[in-house]
Structures are given as structure tokens and as C-alpha cells.
Amino acid sequence: xxxxxxxxxxxxxxxxxxxxxxxxxxxxxxxxxxxxxxxxxxxxxxxxxxxxxxxxxxxxxxxxxxxxxxxxxxxxxxxxxxxxxxxxxxxxxxxxxxxxxxxxxxxxxxxxxxxxxxxxxxxxxxxxxxxxxxxxxxxxxxxxxxxxxxxxxxxxxxxxxxxxxxxxxxxxxxxxxxxxxxxxxxxxxxxxxxxxxxxxxxxxxxxxxxxxxxxxxxxxxxxxxxxxxxxxxxxxxxxxxxxxxxxxxxxxxxxxxxxxxxxxxxxxxxxxxxxxxxx
Amino acid sequence: xxxxxxxxxxxxxxxxxxxxxxxxxxxxxxxxxxxxxxxxxxxxxxxxxxxxxxxxxxxxxxxxxxxxxxxxxxxxxxxxxxxxxxxxxxxxxxxxxxxxxxxxxxxxxxxxxxxxxxxxxxxxxxxxxxxxxxxxxxxxxxxxxxxxxxxxxxxxxxxxxxxxxxxxxxxxxxxxxxxxxxxxxxxxxxxxxxxxxxxxxxxxxxxxxxxxxxxxxxxxxxxxxxx
Numbered sequence: 001x002x003x004x005x006x007x008x009x010x011x012x013x014x015x016x017x018x019x020x021x022x023x024x025x026x027x028x029x030x031x032x033x034x035x036x037x038x039x040x041x042x043x044x045x046x047x048x049x050x051x052x053x054x055x056x057x058x059x060x061x062x063x064x065x066x067x068x069x070x071x072x073x074x075x076x077x078x079x080x081x082x083x084x085x086x087x088x089x090x091x092x093x094x095x096x097x098x099x100x101x102x103x104x105x106x107x108x109x110x111x112x113x114x115x116x117x118x119x120x121x122x123x124x125x126x127x128x129x130x131x132x133x134x135x136x137x138x139x140x141x142x143x144x145x146x147x148x149x150x151x152x153x154x155x156x157x158x159x160x161x162x163x164x165x166x167x168x169x170x171x172x173x174x175x176x177x178x179x180x181x182x183x184x185x186x187x188x189x190x191x192x193x194x195x196x197x198x199x200x201x202x203x204x205x206x207x208x209x210x211x212x213x214x215x216x217x218x219x220x221x222x223x224x225x226x227x228x229x230x231x232x233x234x235x236x237x238x239x240x241x242x243x244x245x246x247x248x249x250x251x252x253x254x255x256x257x258x259x260x261x262x263x264x265x266x267x268x269x270x271x272x273x274x275x276x277x278x279x
Numbered sequence: 280x281x282x283x284x285x286x287x288x289x290x291x292x293x294x295x296x297x298x299x300x301x302x303x304x305x306x307x308x309x310x311x312x313x314x315x316x317x318x319x320x321x322x323x324x325x326x327x328x329x330x331x332x333x334x335x336x337x338x339x340x341x342x343x344x345x346x347x348x349x350x351x352x353x354x355x356x357x358x359x360x361x362x363x364x365x366x367x368x369x370x371x372x373x374x375x376x377x378x379x380x381x382x383x384x385x386x387x388x389x390x391x392x393x394x395x396x397x398x399x400x401x402x403x404x405x406x407x408x409x410x411x412x413x414x415x416x417x418x419x420x421x422x423x424x425x426x427x428x429x430x431x432x433x434x435x436x437x438x439x440x441x442x443x444x445x446x447x448x449x450x451x452x453x454x455x456x457x458x459x460x461x462x463x464x465x466x467x468x469x470x471x472x473x474x475x476x477x478x479x480x481x482x483x484x485x486x487x488x489x490x491x492x493x494x495x496x497x498x499x500x501x502x503x504x505x506x
Contacts, residue, residue, distance in 0.1 A: 028455060029394075030392050030455050030456065030458075030459050031455070031458060031459055031462070033392075033394060033395075033459065034458075034459030034460065034462045034463065035462060037416055037420065037459075037462075037463060038462045038463050038464065040416050041416065041417070041463060041464065041465070042464055045464070045466060107361065107362070107363055107364045107365075107408065108364075109362065109363075109364035109365040109367070110364040110367075112364075136281075136282075137280075137281075137282045137285055139280045139285055140285070140288075140289075141280075173288075173289050173292045173293065174293075176289070177289055209282070212281075212282035212283065213282055215283075215286075216282055216283065216285070216286030216289075217286070219286055219287075219290060220286065220289065220290050220293060223290070223293045223294060223297060224289075224293050
């Protein structure tokens, strides 16, 4: 019964093999202890994997919601899109309810890495929808207020069942921060595409809003999670593009036919070239 | 809430978080110092003269573990008990070292594998997460693997010091440990990497045992003097 991998080390001592087989006695306390460890580790890994799967679903549906929301600038009836987005995000919240169910009784930080990406994407989507509707930044409290789930006695998360227990999911300030950082990229895209559709009000509103967010991130600096520093760099670029768009609109807006506005903002270098002639 | 208000709130949260981590770091430093002291005491068993003094060194080490228990009590006060894993990274390394040191002491005393509950008692902590500051099973396993490396070194030095039977006992012990680890389904994480080192310890000890047996030096129950 030789389970050794070998690794180029030939069997040199028959006694050693016998000793090893004797120690692999299944009723030894060491082996018994390791069987317990095996079960504990398997249980933990299985839960982690389940959370990763749910988190991936959350990411995909949140991203699809964001793509959907970008269409509000090019469509006459924005309300339909917003309602559809609401429905999609309700489905995402159900998924987050499943995450909350898996985390019931656990230390959430033991599994945080499994679902942080999904949660950040959800924050991005829900804050994007909120901005489009209310022209303001959704607060962490407002996000968490909607992540309250009533559970049935069987423990599945469903909405508002009488006699059930309350289960909540709390987005951490750090995940909120990272989600908002990603939001700024979408807002920049919205700015560019709204100009291309002839909307010359939105860019100025967005510019002011993005500047506030940027100032907020600058205030936090590197006291936040390290990913924030990386995202701050992208945020500065987004803000720059939006500010340049506003500049161009202010200085040259009247000269440029609306259908050509989008071309003007396609790259920052174009905007900075004073010799650029545009018809 | 305006954008500015939101970021002020977040900054407050992050700042408080940093303060907690700073407090934790300070206590972890004291733990690391004590761990180094325990290691210094136990390292000396590798010296030829050290073998006779094993019981007194174990006693000295156990005294130092009293200090560890006090320091861990202090550590527990620095953060909310239900947020163990939020700050776990700060003490994971030193805790694994302390597990190794506890396991090494127990091995030197009675040549058995210390169980998780025993380590937890030596360190003054729990085994079950719900009960408080606990010993994560992966940290326990990592500490045991560190001890395996130490034992492979001890096997070599035992021979040099003239003790030709200890390596055989170490060999049996490590092989049983290896059988135990083979039962685990490990992911590609730091524990897995550390476990990959175990086979080199096994090999090294096998070679020591081989060297002894072909020269007829290893006889169970006898200690042969220096040649």
C-alpha cells in the first residue's frame, strides 16, 4: 500500500515503508483529528464557492442594468427604462438576499473577498439609477435600507412574509466607496453621449457633481482601501474629460452643429489643439 | 445627504478604522517579541548540550506563554469580538508562529501532536469562533507544518549529538502527520504552499533514518554513544 508520490526518491528502506503503513492507522487520534479538519475546511470552501457564484450573478445583472441605463440619453421615454432598471435591480437584491442567507451566523469578513466585486458593481448600478432620477448621490444608508429581507421559517429569503425573521445585508463603507469610484466612469460616459444627443445641460450638471465626488475622494486620500488610490487616477481622467467637454461647449458650442458635437469630444488631444478647425 | 456630508462620514469611519488597526499593530508587536524569546529558548535544543536540558527549556517556554496569554487578553480588547476576521491579517503570522512554538514544546515534552484545544489553552484563546478570539483551523495547521520543518532539523542534529533513536521516532511522527495532511482538500492558497514543503521534511528525515540503519546505528530502545 504505497501512496508516496516518489518524486524521484527510490524506496531504500523496507522498514520505513512498514513504519509508514503502521502510522496510517485509521483509528489513530492524529488521523481522526485530520478527518475533522477535512470536514471543517470542506464546509468553509463550499460556502466560499457558493458565495462566489452568487456574486458573479450579481455582477452580471448589475452590469446589464448599467448598460440599460445608458440608453436614457438616446430614448424619448426615459421612464420606461428607469422602471425596467428598477425591476432588474430588485432581482439583484434578491440575489444579495441569498448572500445574506449564506452569511447568516458567520463572520462576514471571513468571506468578504468572495462577494466584494459583486457588491461594488451593485453599488455602481444603484447609484447610477439614483443619479439619473434625482441628480444626487445615493447614501450608504439608503442603499442598506433596501437590503432588508424577510425570511420564512425554512430560511429562504423572500420579501415580506408575516411571522418571518429579518435578515439584513450591510454594504461596508469601503465597498460603497469603491462602487462610487466606478460610478464616476459611467457618469463620464453619460456626459459624452448626452452631448452627442444634443443635450447641453447635462454635461454642466455632471461636471459639478463629478467635481464634488472627486473632491471627496481627494479628502480621503490614501486612508481608504488601497484600490481607491488606483481608482482615483481614473477618476481624475474622467473628470478631466467632462471638464474639457464643458469648456468646449461654452467656448465653441454655438459654432458646432449638434450632430458633430460628439466628434469634438472623442479625444482630449483634439480639444487642446488651438488650430483645430471645425465645421 | 450631500456628497460632501457622505464623504465626511466615510472619512470618519476610515479614520476610526485606522486607529483600531494601529492599536492592534502595537499589541501584535509585543506578541512577536515574546514569540522570539520563546523561540530563542527552544532553539537551543539543537545544540548537543541542549538535549539534556529539554525539560527545563520546556518549563521556561511555558512560563513565557503566560506572558503570551496576557498579551492576547490585551489584544482582544482592541476590537469588537464579532469582527475577528476583519483584522485577522494583523495577527495571523504571529499566531501561526505561536502555534508552532506550542506544538514544539508539547512534542519535546511527550512526542505527541498537540491537539487544537491544547494549543488554544496554552495561548488562552478559544477553538470555536462563536465563543470569542479563536484559533482558526488553518492557522493551527500552518503552525504544525512549521514544526515539521523544525523536527526535520532536530532529526539531523540528534544524530550529530549522538542520539540515534530520536530520528526514528521523529520519522514515525512526521509520516503520520503527512498521512493526516493527505486527507485534506486544500485550495491553492498559502496553506497549500506550506503543505507542499512537508514532503521535503519527510524526505530529509527518511534520509537520516536510512543513513542510520545501513550503518547499523539505529536500534530501537538503545542509544549508541559517539563513534
